Amino acid sequence: MENLRTLLKEQMNIDFMSAVLSGPRTKDGTAKVKVRPLMKKDTLFFQLEIFRGNQAFHKNLEPEAAAEEVLRFMQEMRQMQMDTRAASYTVLVSKKGKVTIKKKMRKEPVKMVSMSHNRKKQYVLEEGTAVPFLTDLGVMTQEGKVVHARFDKFRQINRFLEFVEDILPELPKDREVTILDFGCGKSYLTFAMYYYLHELKGYDIRIIGLDLKKDVIRHCNELSEKYGYKKLHFLEGNIADYTGVDAVDMVVTLHACDTATDFALAKAVGWNAKVILSVPCCQHELNRQIKNDVLAPVFEYGLIKERMAALITDAIRAQYLEREGYRTQILEFIDMEHTPKNILIRAVKTGKRKDNQEAIESCENALHITPTLGQLLDELRGAE
The missing domain is CATH 3.40.50.150 (Vaccinia Virus protein VP39)
Structure with missing residues (x-):
């Protein structure tokens, strides 16, 4: 998991956009975790939205603590999709704990995401993009x-x-x-x-x-x-x-x-x-x-x-x-x-x-x- 720890610490900064941890290894416990950046009083935090059953729980953590928490959740998950302004990453974890990271660079950096505490809900298919x-x-x-x-x-x-x-x-x-x-x-x-x-x-x-x-x-x-x-x-x-x-x-x-x-x-x-x-x-x-x-x-x-x-x-x-x-x-x-x-x-x-x-x-x-x-x-x- 050290390569994943390094990636998280490098990328969980102002250019981080979102991450979704999915594919739980057991049917009990955490089903999914979503991560997004959050600015509070000019300080960068990361909000973890943790889904268990029909409930969602939230944690707001500073970058280093957030990286460690994501790493902990990845012990329970099979996959993470992470997006930054410059690239997208697919992280796969095998049954034996082997971590594979696939990186895809963007042709050009995307706009910086809103970090408002009450920002508009993000959808899989975004508003503003004609489908x-x-x-x-x-x-x-x-x-x-x-x-x-x-x-x-x-x-x-x-x-x-x-x-x-x-x-x-x-x-x-x-x-x-x-x-x-x-x-x-x-x-x-x-x-x-x-x-x-x-x-x-x-x-x-x-x-x-x-x-x-x-x-x-x-x-x-x-x-x-x-x-x-x-x-x-x-x-x-x-x-x-x-x-x-x-x-x-x-x-x-x-x-x-x-x-x-x-x-x-x-x-x-x-x-x-x-x-x-x-x-x-x-x-x-x-x-x-x-x-x-x-x-x-x-x-x-x-x-x-x-x-x-x-x-x-x-x-x-x-x-x-x-x-x-x-x-x-x-x-x-x-x-x-x-x-x-x-x-x-x-x-x-x-x-x-x-x-x-x-x-x-x-x-x-x-x-x-x-x-x-x-x-x-x-x-x-x-x-x-």
């Missing part, structure tokens, strides 16, 4: 200004890209990465993924968007062709029946309705997808099934029963993914355009299966439920 697909989708003007009525969509896209940013250490950089987006709809987030991973991060990626709406698929393909996104394609089709690929690195399923999410998750497990990002929607299945004598007074209220059934659906899904060898988190997203659901299931393949089958069965028996995902995964196991 073609955001312009065509009505989120930005030609000058890069976010349309006021679409600011929630802009925030949602950036929040989603933060989740993608966190899993970058899981995606290979030495070959083509295949991503499948089930139920892509108008594809705001599909285009955002392609733009971020290919245009900004330089990944060789192929993204396939799948949806049942013929006119939406046609429009998305027209936009993809217009932008020259040669490996972004949209197909009309059903999640349950799709067999167009043999291997997938990452599966995304956003607001796939009811059990369509289960079919997408089962497909992902069958492909041994390294990463799964899923925002479920309209979980009706367990709401029709759920029964429990102790909870009967609570279930008399339809709204309460519906919400509890939705939460239980996603928790059971997460447990099944853990059983299949995924490190799984349930995270808070931003409300989707057509649904108040704001949960995102993020799963990363580790190969370490959780011994939780008995616990899952006890829960299902107590609630008299038979989730589709469990049946689909059991069928997969039977076919192995």
Whole structure:
């Protein structure tokens, strides 16, 4: 770690712009750390924003102390992306603690960042920089200004890209990465993924968007062709029946309705997808099934029963993914355009299966439920 300590002490100065530490080695503890410079009473500090669970904690430290704190956090992380006015750095830490630093010089230094304590939030896709697909989708003007009525969509896209940013250490950089987006709809987030991973991060990626709406698929393909996104394609089709690929690195399923999410998750497990990002929607299945004598007074209220059934659906899904060898988190997203659901299931393949089958069965028996995902995964196991 000494080469990283030297880099931090050299670069954490007035020209430092930002850093993001991601790729936690364990599912408990710190999920991500963001670092930015901060000027207080003419003294340079560095603010560390530390994300644990659904909470964020802040520390303001002087340069030397900040460098040591970042170094300490890098003992827990796999990757850091650091930007200064003159260069960008990618820091990778192997399982054995070997540190690899990749440096890319800028053609010309960028403007000095604002160091105001209350400065405007920094987004993955910045305001003021026109992004073609955001312009065509009505989120930005030609000058890069976010349309006021679409600011929630802009925030949602950036929040989603933060989740993608966190899993970058899981995606290979030495070959083509295949991503499948089930139920892509108008594809705001599909285009955002392609733009971020290919245009900004330089990944060789192929993204396939799948949806049942013929006119939406046609429009998305027209936009993809217009932008020259040669490996972004949209197909009309059903999640349950799709067999167009043999291997997938990452599966995304956003607001796939009811059990369509289960079919997408089962497909992902069958492909041994390294990463799964899923925002479920309209979980009706367990709401029709759920029964429990102790909870009967609570279930008399339809709204309460519906919400509890939705939460239980996603928790059971997460447990099944853990059983299949995924490190799984349930995270808070931003409300989707057509649904108040704001949960995102993020799963990363580790190969370490959780011994939780008995616990899952006890829960299902107590609630008299038979989730589709469990049946689909059991069928997969039977076919192995």
